[in-house]
Amino acid sequence: MKANPHITREDQTSTVQTVFRILLGLNLAFAGIGHLTWARVEFLAQVPTWLPVNGDLVVILSGIVEVALGLALIFLGKYRTMVGWIVALFFVLVFPGNISQYVNKIDAFGLNSDKARLIRLFFQPVLVIWALWSTGAWSSWRKSRQSTN
Template identity: 35%
Template sequence: MTSRPDVRTIARIVLALVFLGAGLLHLIVPGPFLRITPHWVPDPQTVVRLTGLAELLGATGLMIPRLRRAAGWALALYAVCVFPANIKHAMDGLTSGTGLGWAYHGPRLLFQPVIVWWCLWASTAIDWPFRRPQAAARVAPISMERI
């Protein structure tokens, strides 16, 4: 009998591959990431290297059951922390004439909360919105007769 991987497993593998690719790019081709690093970030080269390393470690952690939840939380936090760079990239892109307008930057910025959720859900840190939490399932509904 063949077992099919479930949607969550596929989502986790895709997410790990995306973070693996991004991590490698941060380390191999840091220039584009340095350009979108906000000016207030100290030592941008080190930060870009560390973000690449964080992505590689997170991708690896997603694939190790014992580390999966911690990796999901770490990658979700990472996605929140890099949001200022995404905003800067959008603002610079709109004013620099790179050709990447709101058709690219708008959805990318709006997708960031989905990435945060994806990290948490694919890592099994959360089940929302697909399953009710166990605690909520144990609570009996309140009937008007008891009030």
């Protein structure tokens, strides 16, 4: 693969970041397929009851979004920083579902205790950081802030 002459060394991500970006993409695509097939009922348990939309529709639409985001992480390397921000935003937007599952004591995905559901909440920020780090979005933002100061 030829290097893009318009991308500086600072704009590139390391091999480790690329591997983690692809792993995140594969996980998102896999989860999205689960939304649409075998894990639909499990994902339905995470849709907050206060949401004024049919829960099954939310599961289907979020599954489609997850597949698209996963594929974008894998194949849209040229737009990886923008995709990183979008994926991070997606993880923030679905967080209320995780909180709802905890607050309403809903068992799903083997999370059958308050402790397990609570521990899971702490992994959502990890996913946000993973998306921003592996795509170089975080470092790109920091560099843009430094150049304006």
